[in-house]
Amino acid sequence: MSEERGYLDMDLLRFTTAGSVDDGKSTLIGRLLYDSKNIFEDQLEAVETSSKARGDEHVNLALLTDGLRAEREQGITIDVAYRYFATPKRKFIIADTPGHIQYTRNMVTGASTANLAIILIDARKGVIEQTCRHAFIASLLRIQHVVICVNKMDLVDWSQERYDEIIAEFKQFASRLDNVVEVTFIPISALEGDNVVDKSKNMDWYQGPTLMYHLENVYVGPDANHIDARFPVQWVIRPMSNEWHDFRGYAGRVAGGVFKPGDDVVVLPSGFTTKVKAIHTLEGEIEEAFNPLSVTMTLEDEIDISRGDMIAKPNNQPKVEQDVEAMICWFSEKKKLKGREKLILRHTTKEVKAIVKDVRYKVNINTLHKIEDDLEFGLNDIGRISLRTSSPLFFDSYSRNRQTGSFVLIDEFTNETVAAGMII
Amino acid sequence: MEQKSKSYQVNHLKQLESEAIYILRETAAQFEKPALLFSGGKDSIVMAWLARKAFYPAKLPFPLVHVDTGHNFPETITYRDDFVEQIKANLVVGLVQESIDQGRVQEEKGPKASRNALQTVTLLDTIEKHGYDACLGGGRRDEEKARAKERFFSHRDEFGQWDPKNQRPELWNIFNGRKQHGEHFRVFPLSNWTEMDVWQYIKAEEIPLPSLYFASERDVFTRDGVILSQTDFITMLPEEEATARKEVVRFRTIGDATCTGAVLSNAATIDDIIEEVAAARQTERGTRSDDKRSETAMEDRKKQGYF
């Protein structure tokens, strides 16, 4: 019985994994699944068989997540794959991005919904260019928790000295990143399982948590913004039935802050103020709504509200502007961004036209240097631009609110999503 | 302060629920004529249940579409009609029989004939006839490796085909459902749910399920290693007659009666099923008893997958 309640009380941690090719990412994920008994036996059987066929000494856990590797070999689009596992404490969603050289786009995608990022470092190689890139993306996307796993400790004789050296190298680089996040370092061997789920017997000098312990216990509660009340209207509910004759409800997912019946609210863009009348769900009215709940609100006064409008508090409003400064990551292989491009911009539940007014700079994501002489954006390029939109957006800076501070850009002819943006 | 933020924690089922509701509302808002594909299986039942929540107190702004092979377990249609009534939805039924009568498909011949493969044509015809531009499906990413990279909003070209190269990245809460004339989307609100989540949610919400999901004694026989129910639509071959027996079984998917296999199970309640699912998940290395699993997984795929 208590176990059941445990399951219902479980919370959710979304994390992403980064590392360059052969750092051991697939092995690590396989190890997490295997040691926490999250592998179906038919999968395991298949893996054992093919490990044997390949003459591997260990059961090759990397094969468990090898859907993507096969694709890489066949030259198919490399992409983000989502995997799921649960322990009695938490349910986990992994956004697994393959460690390809050119995979900034995929890591950005995976990172956009992650609470935590695992960055792998090969203990023999130490901090390399790609480590810096991964750390930069994690900080750009404002992932709150970063775990640096120094892997393959078995190949450096479980050396504390080597481990300390790598930590020092990383800290030196990380001091140049803008957003200081919580960084945890763990020495592991994904292959042999040391400090992944079970504590290592080979590294007595390490007193910290195992990776699994950290994943199960890291506190992710405050990641959401519970201060600035933001409710992007997604859909207007009008039952027009006898029972609900005059009902006009605004459906959406709370993007920040807390709404309660009786709260003073302002509706954007009209600027009308009113009060929250009730918050409805199928189970009945509720006392408060906050991120990430999907609810339906009714208001005291009849105001003309439609999809794309935003409900906020009069004393705490988002910016309402047509000019936006943002960091973007360019996603398109086919299309490049050259100067004053016209695009579709999608932000919360709103879609507008936008024109790129200025490209400020691009970032060399390996060195963090600004590039100011080549301002054309191609696949995987990251940089800062300014945009003007056809009608005002209701936004916060991305650092304040991931939901109201993010947008995507869409090519108006192909409908392709060509870029992701984070408002400054 | 600590105390305060603590109360804003929501459990993972609530998070998955609210994500699915968000997707359902986006689908209603971004498309002109969406439809929800209702197979009568647990995933589509949960999806329809969530749709009820998403638009309450209004009715669902899209119909449930059911493809009826005509070879149903008797419980299936009764359940469907009761459920549709309970969640106050509109139901659109595509009949495989109609596709056969119109010569759109050929009925298979012989004792092992099944209408399973014919369903796809009926479904596509139904979609075209009504002009649905987005179809909500109950597919989950944990079903198999190949689905792990499927999007919430999955783009199909004008031939209904899925082009892995042409799928759009999905970031944050932002879904791009823009399309050219003639193109479609498949939308999967349960993408992030696992089989265990679905069962836990059914339990927590007390969602009624077809009785086929629960173990009871049935008249069965074995065909090609699969346990099938004896029904009017199946003629047993002589060698199969010998396998006819009574057995306590249940079904893990609900599909065409002629080819949906049963599994030996005593799981008579949701709790029992949850235990069964949990046990299958945690089978220790080396024990390989449950070899029925991969067969049923195949069926899961056929039913909920890419349709």
Ligand SMILES: Nc1nc2c(ncn2[C@@H]2O[C@H](COP(=O)(O)OP(=O)(O)O)[C@@H](O)[C@H]2O)c(=O)[nH]1
């Ligand atoms: N010795 C040792 N080898 C490892 C460890 N982790 C991974 N490997 C090996 O490194 C190679 C690449 O690992 P893989 O997981 O496929 O890397 P990926 O490309 O990052 O997914 C494989 O041969 C693994 O067996 C480790 O902790 N120790």
